[in-house]
Amino acid sequence: MRTTLFIPTKNEIDAVKIIMPQIRPEWVDEIICVDGHSRDGTAEWLEAQGYRVLRQKSDGLIGAYWECIEAASGDVIIGFSPDGNSIPETIPKIVQKMREGYDIVIASRYKDGARSADDDMVTAFGNWMFTTMANLLYRGNITDLCVMYRGFRKNLVYELSLSRSRHPMMEIELMVRGLKSGLRMLDIPADEPARIGGVRKMRIFYNGWFVLWVLLKEVYAFPRRKPPASERTRRPER
Ligand SMILES: Nc1nc2c(ncn2[C@@H]2O[C@H](COP(=O)(O)OP(=O)(O)O)[C@@H](O)[C@H]2O)c(=O)[nH]1
Numbered sequence: 472m473r474t475t476l477f478i479p480t481k482n483e484i485d486a487v488k489i490i491m492p493q494i495r496p497e498w499v500d501e502i503i504c505v506d507g508h509s510r511d512g513t514a515e516w517l518e519a520q521g522y523r524v525l526r527q528k529s530d531g532l533i534g535a536y537w538e539c540i541e542a543a544s545g546d547v548i549i550g551f552s553p554d555g556n557s558i559p560e561t562i563p564k565i566v567q568k569m570r571e572g573y574d575i576v577i578a579s580r581y582k583d584g585a586r587s588a589d590d591d592m593v594t595a596f597g598n599w600m601f602t603t604m605a606n607l608l609y610r611g612n613i614t615d616l617c618v619m620y621r622g623f624r625k626n627l628v629y630e631l632s633l634s635r636s637r638h639p640m641m642e643i644e645l646m647v648r649g650l651k652s653g654l655r656m657l658d659i660p661a662d663e664p665a666r667i668g669g670v671r672k673m674r675i676f677y678n679g680w681f682v683l684w685v686l687l688k689e690v691y692a693f694p695r696r697k698p699p700a701s702e703r704t705r706r707p708e709r
């Protein structure tokens with residue numbers, strides 16, 4: 472099993488200088504940084520440290536995700552926020568659990584007393600509401616639907632036909648379709664410290680709308696309905 476750590480950056484120079492040296496190279500097989508046109512020297516600093524940096528061609532965080540997935544040699548992708556929100560020491564824990572055979576391992580901000588220092592009232596409520604909806608609609612018992620910090624088998628993006636949209640749907644489809652398909656999903660507790668410098672790029676209501684949309688559309692969307700009985704019994708043509 473090969474592992475690829477996905478590091479998305481957009482104007483995160485203060486944070487990457489502190490966080491990246493805390494990531495031990497032996498924890499994963501490959502680190503791919505995807506930089507979204509930073510103007511503060513983030514990409515140049517990462518390159519000077521010897522990291523592989525893809526200059527993003529597509530739009531948004533999800534575009535960066537796909538560029539990493541397509542460039543990755545790993546069988547497992549781990550999404551990691553280098554802005555201070557993700558604790559580096561959780562990386563080997565995720566890798567360990569993926570090796571044990573899980574399909575998706577989530578670094579949950581809400582499990583067993585883990586805390587988020589990045590949440591405000593709105594994001595705390597939204598995360599609780601969306602996670603509860605996912606569990607009720609798709610019979611899960613996950614504790615953090617939306618966190619980016621998770622490992623997953625790379626092939627799931629193809630097996631589950633995840634959305635190529637630049638809107639933030641792919642990660643939520645991964646989780647919901649994972650629940651619907653009965654995949655082995657595990658959440659392990661991980662605090663979310665406050666971000667270091669920079670500004671949050673995630674737009675709360677824009678993202679929230681797409682999370683809600685995926686939660687609802689997935690009631691019908693995947694897997695596709697079985698073909699009608701007449702088609703199912705038809706013999707294959709020779
Ligand atoms: N490459 C790339 N990275 C991005 C983009 N938007 C956000 N990021 C990075 O993704 C990570 C998470 O973004 P952030 O706005 O902090 O979201 P939050 O932590 O979920 O509130 C940060 O490291 C950002 O710099 C983008 O359009 N392209």
Ligand SMILES: [Mg+2]
Nearest residue numbers: 552554556666
């Ligand atoms: Mg963040």
